Amino acid sequence: MCPDIRRARSGADPEARLEEAKGLALAIGLVVADAAIIPIRDIRPNTLFGEGQVQRIATDCELHEADLVVVDGALTAIQQRNLEEKLKRKVIDRTGLILEIFGERAATAEGRLQVELAHLDYQQSRLVRSWTHLERQRGGFGFLGGPGETQIEADRRMIRDRMGKLRRELEQVRKTRELHRKRRGRAPWPVVALVGYTNAGKSTLFNRLTGEGVMAEDMLFATLDPTMRAIGLPGVEKAILSDTVGFISDLPTQLVAAFRATLEEVTAADIVLHVRDMANPDSAAQKRHVLDVLTELDVIDGEGGESDMPIVEVWNKWDLIDEERRIELEGLAASDENILPISAMTGLGVDDLLARLGQLLTEGARLHEMVLPASDGQRIAWLHAHGEVLEDADGGEGEQGPLRTIRVRLTEKERGRFEALKD
Numbered sequence: 393m394c395p396d397i398r399r400a401r402s403g404a405d406p407e408a409r410l411e412e413a414k415g416l417a418l419a420i421g422l423v424v425a426d427a428a429i430i431p432i433r434d435i436r437p438n439t440l441f442g443e444g445q446v447q448r449i450a451t452d453c454e455l456h457e458a459d460l461v462v463v464d465g466a467l468t469a470i471q472q473r474n475l476e477e478k479l480k481r482k483v484i485d486r487t488g489l490i491l492e493i494f495g496e497r498a499a500t501a502e503g504r505l506q507v508e509l510a511h512l513d514y515q516q517s518r519l520v521r522s523w524t525h526l527e528r529q530r531g532g533f534g535f536l537g538g539p540g541e542t543q544i545e546a547d548r549r550m551i552r553d554r555m556g557k558l559r560r561e562l563e564q565v566r567k568t569r570e571l572h573r574k575r576r577g578r579a580p581w582p583v584v585a586l587v588g589y590t591n592a593g594k595s596t597l598f599n600r601l602t603g604e605g606v607m608a609e610d611m612l613f614a615t616l617d618p619t620m621r622a623i624g625l626p627g628v629e630k631a632i633l634s635d636t637v638g639f640i641s642d643l644p645t646q647l648v649a650a651f652r653a654t655l656e657e658v659t660a661a662d663i664v665l666h667v668r669d670m671a672n673p674d675s676a677a678q679k680r681h682v683l684d685v686l687t688e689l690d691v692i693d694g695e696g697g698e699s700d701m702p703i704v705e706v707w708n709k710w711d712l713i714d715e716e717r718r719i720e721l722e723g724l725a726a727s728d729e730n731i732l733p734i735s736a737m738t739g740l741g742v743d744d745l746l747a748r749l750g751q752l753l754t755e756g757a758r759l760h761e762m763v764l765p766a767s768d769g770q771r772i773a774w775l776h777a778h779g780e781v782l783e784d785a786d787g788g789e790g791e792q793g794p795l796r797t798i799r800v801r802l803t804e805k806e807r808g809r810f811e812a813l814k815d
Contacts, residue, residue, distance in 0.1 A: 395432050395440065395465045408674040412640075413464035413486070415591070420493050425456035439478065440471045450479050462489055466642075469518045486642060487514060502565050509558040516551045581622070582753050582805070583632045585658045587686065588667035589678035590638030593708040597667055597736035598635040601746070626750030629777050634661065641681045659689055662805065663752055664703045670721065670733075671712035702752050704730045706745065711735040754780075757801040763787050766794040771813055775800050778809070 406429045414424050430445055439446055440463070453461065460482050461475070467485035475483045484492075491514055494507045586594045598604065602621040619635045636658060658664060666682060668675055686692045692699045707725060710718065710733045725731040732748060734741035757780065764772055764787075775781060779800040787795030802810065 395430050395463065405674060405677075408677070409464060409641075412674075413462065416464075416486075416489050416493065417462055420489070420496060422460065422462075425458045426452055428452070437468075438470065439474050440465070440467060441475075446475070446478050453479055453481055460484070462486075472518070490640070490643070502562075505558055505561055505565070509555060509562065512551050512555050512558070516548060516555075581630050581632050582628065582662040583634060583660060584623075584663045584665055584749060585634045585636060585661035586665050586667055587636055587658055587682060588638060588706075589669065589682055590640050592638065592667045592669040592672075592678070593736045594635055594638065594667045597665075597706065597708065597734075597742075598633060600736050600739060600742055601633055625753065626747055627754040627780075628750055631662075631749070631753065634658075639682050639685050641677070643685075655685070655689055658686070659691055662701060663749060664691065664699070664701060665706050665749075666703055667706045667708050667736075669709050670707045671709040702730065704732065704745075704748060704752070707731060707733045708736055710740055711738050754803065757803045757806075759799060759801050760807065762798045762800065763790075764796050764798065765790065765792055766796050767792075771810070772796060772798065774810060774813060775802075778802070778806055 410427055410429055414427050417424050430441060430449075432441065432445075434442075436442060441449070449461065452458070458481065461479055461484075463475075463483065463485045465486055467475070467483070472483055472485065491507070491511050494503075495511060498504045498507045586598060588594050598619065598621075601623050604619070604621055620632050622630050623633045625631050636655060664686070666679075668679060672678065683692060686699075686703075691701070692703075705728075707721065712735075713721070721733065725733050729748070732741055732745050734745055736742070759782070762775070766772075766787075772784075775798055776784075779802045781798060781800045783797070783799040785797050787797035789795065
């Protein structure tokens with residue numbers, strides 16, 4: 393059920409939101425018996441929907457023999473409990489559904505930690521629902537308020553303890569990632585991060601560029617855990633391509649916090665590739681949601697909308713767009729060199745994308761003349777591998793032996809990475 397109260401908040405068309413909700417349900421293996429948009433003028437604090445609407449939902453559940461009702465919106469614990477009592481069926485909201493998907497898909501130890509933390513954060517306010525059969529037994533006296541109350545408090549205490557442990561483990565993950573980023577800065581291959589709305593084709597493009605076999609299906613949240621592989625680019629010996637978790641509108645706050653360590657990879661990138669599904673009629677709204685997340689990560693300035701790093705828009709699924717729409721979009725893409733139409737599935741436009749990435753990573757290179765000890769083979773080799781060496785000649789004798797004079801073109805970032813090799 394898609395309540396039409398979220399349109400003003402998300403800007404998305406209710407039909408598109410309903411299709412996305414069905415996609416989320418299918419992504420976890422649910423059979424969608426019926427789906428409907430339910431307009432809501434006033435939110436009912438007890439049930440979200442009006443009494444007549446609840447009755448109609450109950451009738452539809454009986455008609456289609458549905459066992460589960462998914463509400464594509466946020467439900468409070470009270471609304472969820474009241475709806476379950478009235479409908480006589482299990483009810484979950486959008487947050488609960490996305491958490492279930494993430495719990496099923498998380499493949500790495502880090503992903504499972506993040507999902508479990510988000511799940512516990514979501515469930516702790518709903519514990520009373522699970523223990524209503526004990527909560528009624530509030531008899532007794534003294535300091536104990538009855539077995540139900542004791543059980544709930546014990547459960548909450550265990551959840552708090554477990555969440556504390558998970559946060560400590562995730563903090564260790566964050567520190568480890570930071571060390572890895574510093575190590576990449578020292579060994580210093582430029583990083584290109586793929587971002588985009590879920591199911592935009594990021595993993596398909598990742599596979600196309602790297603030759604890897606990362607799971608890529610026509611399914612929301614087909615992949616969750618970040619993947620990194622080396623690729624070659626024109627003028628750049630090697631770059632690291634990072635595939636991140638797909639974004640989605642109204643991503644549960646618990647998941648935004650839990651997956652922040654993963655998304656921080658984007659903040660350390662040299663270039664951000666924003667992959668868009670241009671065959672989706674809701675592509676413009678999806679772009680806004682992605683930019684909102686990038687703003688939250690401080691990749692984009694919230695006031696001016698500017699970014700310190702280049703953001704290249706990859707207009708994917710070009711092969712699925714009809715000719716009239718394609719002609720219209722080609723005119724828009726031609727006016728901006730950082731918009732590139734491609735098809736990750738067929739390979740159309742991928743060579744142009746690689747050329748643009750190589751151009752961005754090498755532009756702004758300045759000529760530097762460096763005198764290094766001839767024995768410093770590591771840094772001399774680094775300059776040959778990462779810069780455009782114009783001259784490598786005998787530099788005479790120094791206090792510690794023979795010297796080499798090297799004239800090389802380096803970008804400011806490459807120069808900083810070279811300087812870091814001294815430490």
